[in-house]
Amino acid sequence: MALYKNGAFVDDRWRALPEGEAAPVSGHAIFPFDWWREERGAFDGSNVPLGVRVEPGADLAEIAADIKRFSVIALVFPKFGDGRAFSLARLLRERYGYEGELRAVGEVLSDQIQLMQRCGFDAFEVTDAITEKALREGRIPGVAHFYQPSERKEVPVGSRPWTRAPG
Amino acid sequence: MPQIVSANRLTDGIVVFLAASDAWVEGIAGARIFDDKASLEAGMATAGRASAENIVVDVAPVEVAQTPRGPEPKHIRDRIRAAGPTVRTDHGKQAAGL
Amino acid sequence: MYRYDEFDAAFVADRVAQFSDQVRRRLAGELTEDQFRPHRLMNGVYLQLHAYMLRIAVPYGTLAPRQMRKLAFIAREFDKGYGHFTTRQNLQFNWPALKDVPAILGHLAEVEMHAIQTSGNCIRNVTADHFAGAAADEIEDPRPYAEILRQWSSIHPEFTFLPRKFKLALTGAPRDRAAIQTHDIGYHVTRNAKGETGFVVYAGGGQGRTPMVAHKIREFVPVEELVAYTQAIVRVYNLDGRRDNKYKARIKILVHEMGLEKFKAAVEAEFAAMKPDELKLPQAEVERIRAYFAPPKLPPKPARSEALEARKAADGKFASFVEHNVTAHKTAGHGVVTISLKAIGAIPGDATAEQMEAVADLAETYGHDEIRVSHEQNLVLPHVALDDLPTVYDALAKHGLATANIGLISDIICCPGLDYCALATARSIPVAQRISEHFGEGARAKEIGAMKIKISGCINACGHHHVGHIGILGLERKGVETYQVTLGGSGDETCSIGDITGPGFSEQDIVGAIDTIVDTYVANRRDVSEDFLTAYRRLGMAPFKKALYERDTGADI
Structure with a gap:
């Protein structure tokens, strides 16, 4: 597994915390969603870096009050064809104003990365070897003309308010 | 019931059958017939390798009856696959005399 | 009709390059079939019974003659000389090779066509009334709105992996010729008490194994909110639609299982919470797009055509053609001509390259450069002068296209069935x-x-x-x-x-x-x-x- 962020593979300082395990005092643990809801009290007043892992189907409202507390939110793609995390990502960015790392985990393939970026993801846990190779070679398949506003820095083009070009 | 192994060729999608030589042929007459479970498993394994090597896709066994004209699929779907559209007999394998 | 600007052309070129690269990677073994399948489907490439099939989008069923000629060219060059017009107003080729698809897409791009989102679990080709812009009973041409929705839904980053396919249809006349209530979302153009244009919105219709008639979920969505409101519906569906069983994954099942009132409330809540303005359609931009769909300037003519009446009196077959295949036009002295792709005993919806070219010729000479594809698998020349009908009829007859059976028992909708599918x-x-x-x-x-x-x-x-x-x-x-x-x-x-x-x-x-x-x-x-x-x-x-x-x-x- 390799973490791709800001155009490069980087060391991952975060650890996925198993359900039921106490978080290290230094933080940098990504809580399972339900485990976080049980453990959150332990972190009142603490500002160690924390993360949460959100499975598709989760109700973001249940962690709404904590969202700014997280440095990493990992959204899961159990299969690449399960697109719920695209909507969750947009909601986190748009509605909950989340500005931390939004990490795609699960089945993350090169052809989905541009879509993920446009929905607000900025970090990708890559397990697929061909995807890793493509990213290392700087190849992210996609288009350079878009018909929707997105969560990425892009620039409006022409008179249509919905058209965008890469920023 | 005897079976043959069928697939579609990756590059053009054309229906092909696994022949005795382990090659893929377009005509059902050239299909290798598997009479028992063990030989069919071996045939499917060969086909699976061809699939993994991206030569064919959608590998599947097909039940056939042996006739003097060669193997004839039991199901209408497989008969149409082996011949071509019944409403356009000028196209498909039937048009090529396969 | 709509014409691509540089941006649109560049987008399609990007998409052709992207899919060509996916095909290359598949043929090189870098993508497995499981990984490739959603990409090929998203570009209209199926693996059918005998070969691959390529489904080409004909947005809201509107075609220009040069586009029809290109389809004829592809039929000859890359297929077996014919194509099949579908119930989503698209065209399918039955025999293309995967390795040729990038080249075919390149040819299509030359005439502002593509195969984007003609399959897959995404927002599909947007359909509309095939008589749009011509029918006498129309309130307003729905195609500018269909075009806006087409653009917005193209490679939508959030909605490319929905639970299941998603179909939009629009109609602008009281008579619904676009079957909007059998769609995931149907939009019926309407005017409110103040005379403003908007849409009655239906959701949750669909056919398949659990057929359901759509429910009306909003009496009036103003034009400026069209895209925003659509996003709210699709987002609710993307998050809450079932993914455990593909037969229960369409929005109709979500609406049914949630209950209409709860579903409506969820859509309204999502709509209310959206960032204001981002997807609002500025009137000037709607007008700019509408201008592309301006009706042709039809010369004023008397309502009664002497040439037509004379031929009718002399030729019973022609009279029958006029009776069944010609519909009232907005403009006096003109008619909407439906060309039957249902000759007696023929394959419904199939057309040869020669027939496509014949229709393109007629559209150029007598039809103000417009052709439509109907979801009933016929072709339409929406703007023909009644005086020209005898000539048009004779030309159609020469190509086996003058069957006078529109709306009659032999005008059958028929899928390809087990012969191809x-x-x-x-x-x-x-x-x-x-x-x-x-x-x-x-x-x-x-x-x-x-x-x-x-x-x-x-x-x-x-x-x-x-x-x-x-x-x-x-x-x-x-x-x-x-x-x-x-x-x-x-x-x-x-x-x-x-x-x-x-x-x-x-x-x-x-x-x-x-x-x-x-x-x-x-x-x-x-x-x-x-x-x-x-x-x-x-x-x-x-x-x-x-x-x-x-x-x-x-x-x-």
Whole structure:
């Protein structure tokens, strides 16, 4: 597994915390969603870096009050064809104003990365070897003309308010 | 019931059958017939390798009856696959005399 | 019609390059079939029974002659000289090689066409009334809105991996010719009390194995909110639609299981919470896009054409063509000509390259450069002067395109069925051909009057059988094709799902069964003005059931 962020593979300082395990005092643990809801009290007043892992189907409202507390939110793609995390990502960015790392985990393939970026993801846990190779070679398949506003820095083009070009 | 192994060729999608030589042929007459479970498993394994090597896709066994004209699929779907559209007999394998 | 600007052209070029690279990676073995399948589907490439199939988008069914010529060229160069117009107003080629698809897409891009999102679990080709911009009964041409929705939904980053496919349809006339209530979202153009344009929005319609008529979820969505409101619906669906069972994954099941009121509330809550303004459509931009769809400047003509009347008086076949295939136009002295792709005994929706070119010629010379594809699998010349009809008719006749049967019993919607389709359970085309030959286009067909027969070769219902006045569903029972019949379905503004008559019929008996149904209708109708659907709705199933299942039992003796 390799973490791709800001155009490069980087060391991952975060650890996925198993359900039921106490978080290290230094933080940098990504809580399972339900485990976080049980453990959150332990972190009142603490500002160690924390993360949460959100499975598709989760109700973001249940962690709404904590969202700014997280440095990493990992959204899961159990299969690449399960697109719920695209909507969750947009909601986190748009509605909950989340500005931390939004990490795609699960089945993350090169052809989905541009879509993920446009929905607000900025970090990708890559397990697929061909995807890793493509990213290392700087190849992210996609288009350079878009018909929707997105969560990425892009620039409006022409008179249509919905058209965008890469920023 | 005897079976043959069928697939579609990756590059053009054309229906092909696994022949005795382990090659893929377009005509059902050239299909290798598997009479028992063990030989069919071996045939499917060969086909699976061809699939993994991206030569064919959608590998599947097909039940056939042996006739003097060669193997004839039991199901209408497989008969149409082996011949071509019944409403356009000028196209498909039937048009090529396969 | 809409013309690409540099941005649109560059987008399609990007997409061709992207898909060409995906094909290259697949052929090189860098993508497995499982990984490649969603990409090829998102670009309209299926693996069918005999070969790949390529489905090309014809947005809201509008085609220019140069585009039709390009389709003819591709049919000859890369296929077997013909194509199939579908119930989503698209065109399918049955025999393209995967390795040729990038080249085909390159040719299509030259005429502002593509295959984007003609399959896959995404927002599909947007459909609209095939008479849009021409029909006398229209409130407003819905195509500018369809075009805006087409653009917004193209490679939508959030909505490319929905639970299942998602279909939008629009109509701008009180008479619904676009079957909007059988769509995931249907938009009916309307005007509010202040005279402002907007949409009545329907959601949750669909056919397939669980047919449902859409529910009205909003009486009025103003034009400026069209995209925003659509996003709210699709987002609710993307998050909450079922993904555990693909047969329960369409939005119709979500609406059904949530309950209409809860679903409406969820959409309204999402809509209210959206960032204001981002997706609002500025009026100036709507107007700019609308200008592309401005009707051609038709020269003023008297309502009555002497040339037409003279030919009608002299030629019964021509008179019949005018009666059945020509619809009232907004502009006096003009007509909307429907070209039947249902010649008696022909394959519904199929057209040869030569026929495509003949239609392109006519559109150029007599039709102000416009062609439409109808979801009923016919072609339309929307703007023809009545004076030109005799010439147009003669040219169509030369190419086997002048069958005078629009709306009659032989104007059958039919999916490709087991002759081509990998999902089919029975053949549908031969049944359509035999029904067409049985009833023909003569006196009996006219005596029967308005009749929509729709045939699907499997439960997925691409042939719209649920909304056929008579629907036929081909199934397999113990290795044998069998045909279930439904009565009383309708895809128009009075949308209803047909009722199953009872046990199915064999391939041999199906035509006889249809004959019995037709005879029962003719014997029981009030008079010739009561069409089949009206009569069925009055009579109910009983007389038909009796005629179908009790005739040879001696029950009456």
